[in-house]
Each structure stands twice: as structure tokens, then as C-alpha cells.
Amino acid sequence: SAVISQKPSRDICQRGTSLTIQCQVDSQVTMMFWYRQQPGQSLTLIATANQGSEATYESGFVIDKFPISRPNLTFSTLTVSNLSPEDSSIYLCSARAGAGRERNEQFFGPGTRLTVL
Amino acid sequence: AQTVTQSQPEMSVQEAETVTLSCTYDTSENNYYLFWYKQPPSRQMILVIRQEAYKQQNATENRFSVNFQKAAKSFSLKISDSQLGDTAMYFCAFYTGTASKLTFGTGTRLQVTL
Numbered sequence: 459s460a461v462i463s464q465k466p467s468r469d470i471c472q473r474g475t476s477l478t479i480q481c482q483v484d485s486q487v488t489m490m491f492w493y494r495q496q497p498g499q500s501l502t503l504i505a506t507a508n509q510g511s512e513a514t515y516e517s518g519f520v521i522d523k524f525p526i527s528r529p530n531l532t533f534s535t536l537t538v539s540n541l542s543p544e545d546s547s548i549y550l551c552s553a554r555a556g557a558g559r560e561r562n563e564q565f566f567g568p569g570t571r572l573t574v575l
Numbered sequence: 576a577q578t579v580t581q582s583q584p585e586m587s588v589q590e591a592e593t594v595t596l597s598c599t600y601d602t603s604e605n606n607y608y609l610f611w612y613k614q615p616p617s618r619q620m621i622l623v624i625r626q627e628a629y630k631q632q633n634a635t636e637n638r639f640s641v642n643f644q645k646a647a648k649s650f651s652l653k654i655s656d657s658q659l660g661d662t663a664m665y666f667c668a669f670y671t672g673t674a675s676k677l678t679f680g681t682g683t684r685l686q687v688t689l
Binding site: 459489491495498499500501503506548550552562563564565566568569571 | 620681684
């Protein structure tokens with residue numbers, strides 16, 4: 459299984475600023491995803507990070523608010539822009555190998571807890 | 576659109592006992608995959624078990640097993656010999672190649688007590 463790390467693990471930010479979250483996978487993966495999870499709630503998919511092209515956003519999420527980069531097959535960043543208290547949440551990076559026995563299994567990073575004051 | 580329903584928001588089980596978590600789903604697809612994920616207080620999502628829809632045999636991983644009823648679109652998780660470390664949120668999830676993304680249920684919070 460892929461091992462995924464995220465930085466930072468948590469942060470407290472001021473309203474109006476931005477936070478960039480980094481996601482690193484220990485092996486090359488075909489697909490990477492970003493999720494948001496409110497405490498005690500389920501996961502909501504923000505977007506699929508596509509290598510070498512623009513991310514694919516889910517309904518309700520836009521590129522201006524959540525710009526995503528994916529420069530190679532092991533790394534992605536999510537920026538949460540123009541922060542408001544409503545953005546306080548846990549953000550999780552996820553990856554799917556896309557090949558081999560585990561090709562349909564999806565693995566998750568430890569999450570980044572964001573608090574906006 | 577696919578939907579996943581977990582009708583038990585919270586459950587409790589005593590250590591060493593067996594507990595079953597329910598999950599139902601709705602889809603028009605014939606080929607898909609089902610998963611159970613565990614999220615302990617550390618919030619790390621851990622894949623517990625997977626089931627391919629084309630396999631009739633129920634998946635088993637040590638103390639974890641599933642009861643997959645394709646016709647009823649049901650996918651329950653049974654935890655045997657429950658341990659304190661099983662305390663976590665459990666999410667049922669559904670995946671198809673068509674949608675190419677996971678759909679999660681709302682989760683069941685499991686508390687294992689002494």
C-alpha cells in the first residue's frame with residue numbers, strides 16, 4: 459500500500475490569508491484526490507488532481523478558492539484561499555495506485571487540521 | 576448517481592464480543608468495489624477490507640469479515656473478538672470505474688468498552 463504524508467499536520471490561520479497543504483506519496487500513483495472532512499462528518503471530495511493538467515473539481519468547489527497543483531506522479535498541493543472561519547476543517551490527501559492488485563484501492567494521508575480565526 | 580447509506584450513527588460493543596455494522600448502497604452499475612475504512616481518533620483513514628462485486632465469496636481479513644448481498648445491495652462489516660483499538664469511525668465506501676471516485680457513507684461511530 460502507498461504511504462502518504464501531508465504537511466502541515468495542523469495550522470491556525472487568520473481570515474483572508476491562504477494555506478497551502480503539501481501531499482507526498484512514497485510511490486508513483488495514477489490518481490490523487492483532495493477531500494474535506496468536518497469534525498465527526500463524512501468525507502467530501504473537493505477535486506481530483508491530474509498530473510500535467512488542470513484539476514477536476516466537484517460541484518460546489520472552484521479553482522479560485524481551491525487551486526491545486528500536481529507537478530509529478532508523487533506530489534500534489536492544495537491551497538485554500540481567502541480563508542474564512544467556514545473553511546475550518548480537516549483536509550485529506552488521497553491516492554490510488556491504478557495498477558496491480560491494489561489498483562482500485564485508495565489510500566489516505568493523515569490529514570491537515572485547519573482552524574481559521 | 577451512487578449513494579451509500581449507513582443507518583447506525585453510533586454503536587457500542589463490549590471487548591471480545593462481536594458487532595456488525597450495516598451499509599447499503601444504490602447503483603445501476605454491475606461492476607464495482609466496496610470498502611470499509613476505519614478512522615480512529617488519530618484521523619488516519621485505514622482501509623480495513625475490500626470486496627469486488629463480481630466475487631460471490633465474502634471477503635475476510637483476520638477478525639474482520641463482510642456479508643455481501645449483491646441483490647439486496649447490502650455490505651455489512653462484522654468485527655469479531657472486538658478490541659479497544661477497534662474504537663473508531665467506520666466508513667463504508669463504493670467505487671466504480673465509471674465514476675472513478677469513491678462515494679462514502681456518513682459513518683458509524685463504534686465504541687468498544689471494557
